[in-house]
Amino acid sequence: MTAPTTSLLVSTYNWPAALALVLRSALAQRQRPTEVLVADDGSRDDTAALVASLVPRFADAGVPLVHVWHPDEGFRLSAIRNRALARATGDYVLMVDGDCVLHPGFVASHVAFARPGTFVQGSRVLVDQARSARALAAGDTRFGAFDRGLRNRHYALSLPLLSRLVPPNADPLRGTRGCNMAYWRADAVRVNGFNEQFVGWGREDSEFTARMLAAGLARRLLKFGGIVFHLWHDERARAALDGNHQLYEAIVRTGASRAAEGLDRYLPAGRAD
DSSP states (O other): OOOOOEEEEEEESSOHHHHHHHHHHHHTOSSOOSEEEEEESSOOHHHHHHHHHHHHHHHHTTOOEEEEEOOOSSOOHHHHHHHHHHHOOOSEEEEEETTEEEOTTHHHHHHHHOOTTEEEEEOOEEEOHHHHHHHHHHTOOOOOTTOTTEESGGGGOOOHHHHTTOOOOSSTTTTOOTTEEEEEHHHHHHTTSSOTTOOSSSSHHHHHHHHHHHTTOEEEEEOSSSOEEEOOOOOOOOTTHHHHHHHHHHHHHHTOOSOSSSGGGTSOTTOOO
């Protein structure tokens, strides 16, 4: 199979120091993405300035860097992801959060693992507060499996041969996290992207996964590859979680595969892929 073109979609909100590390780690990939899209959920001007400052470096590497922004009207992650997906041109989307620093083999291992008719849930290595602070202060994107300050460090081991031996979860919705996920863009279009009925933190990733499954796609787990290092931060406000969970359960019960309010509002008329 010919290697797909890749769109690295990085979501962010008002943490340019962390975003800088993530973008620098994207440039340090052994196999660079075809393009990088920053899905910005209404950050201040310092995030836009950071992205603008890095555009020439990405251009020199032959990788377009695109800043996709909308005004800050609360947590609207689904909407900004859809806006970025509408701008994406790659066959395969690698989706991470703007506080997840990429292992140098992140893109290559995801591409090697990609298969038609499937989407992928990756893992994250949790970096503690002290180690995160040191990385941010030094602008350091290099993390090793045996560094101090890492939790679940076994996820930091890059062992491609073992990746293919990891069985799927008995519950295909277990452990869903949008901070490290990969899918074919055409499949995301088919399910109409992310559901913009979800406003506020919580369950938007699980609902997207449930609709991908309802569309007949298989979910695969990528372990020992596709590695990201998740920087420490305070937990987000969870006031919307109960309501979002109820919405999630209601949609799952219907077996719907397509979001009622989703990606199609941003696609040019007549464009289906």
